[in-house]
Amino acid sequence: MMGSVQATIDWRTATPEELDGHRCIITTVDGTIIYGYLKAIPPFTPEYQLTRFVLHDRDLCLGQLRILSLNPKHGTAILQPHIRSLTVTRQTKQPTNERNPQ
Numbered sequence: 001m002m003g004s005v006q007a008t009i010d011w012r013t014a015t016p017e018e019l020d021g022h023r024c025i026i027t028t029v030d031g032t033i034i035y036g037y038l039k040a041i042p043p044f045t046p047e048y049q050l051t052r053f054v055l056h057d058r059d060l061c062l063g064q065l066r067i068l069s070l071n072p073k074h075g076t077a078i079l080q081p082h083i084r085s086l087t088v089t090r091q092t093k094q095p096t097n098e099r100n101p102q
Contacts, residue, residue, distance in 0.1 A: 023037055031084075053070070
């Protein structure tokens with residue numbers, strides 16, 4: 001059985017728009033592996049250039065887990081201290097239909 005190969009996005013050089021909504025694999029410093037999607041929280045003001053990323057999961061078990069901060073103006077990408085590694089793939093979150101057609 002063959003698996004599918006997902007292209008990755010380099011979070012160190014990507015723009016916030018390139019990362020928002022994409023699938024991620026996170027390894028925490030204690031070795032826990034978490035799968036989910038990145039959700040961008042835009043800067044609060046035009047002067048505040050930092051975009052923060054949290055984990056967006058449907059069940060909200062880990063909702064709003066802080067993962068990454070990007071400042072494109074200064075060219076910085078910083079993982080939160082509790083994150084050891086981050087892999088971002090080109091797979092995006094599919095929009096969900098609120099109603100189930102029967």
